[in-house]
Amino acid sequence: MFDTYLENYTTQPTLIPESTVQPTVEENEMNAYVLSVIDALPASNPRLKEIQQAQDEDEVCKEVKKYCMDQWTEKDHVTPAVKPYWSV
Secondary structure (H helix, E strand, C coil): CHHHHHHHHHHCCCCCCHHHCCCCCCHHHHHHHHHHHHHHCCCCHHHHHHHHHHHHHCHHHHHHHHHHHCCCCCHHHCCCCCHHHCCC
16 A cells, blocks of 8 residues: 555655755665555554545645645745644
8 A cells, every 4th residue: 555655755756956966865775764664653554544545635734745745935935734844
């Protein structure tokens, strides 16, 4: 189930120019870590699917996900509901 998540996570386009991206860990190490975290979650696959669906329907979660997948804007340009998730 979460193979799709990992595939989407690693293939999403980014707004950051490729030349400015300096990875701090190797991609295969990051992927292994993400999979180990997902495997260790104390929830069944059906429950994880319910959580994923609820997050996909939640407006704040959708906005946070958009910023995480693309790029965060300045703090004064995000909606008040998302400001707690914005960090310096």
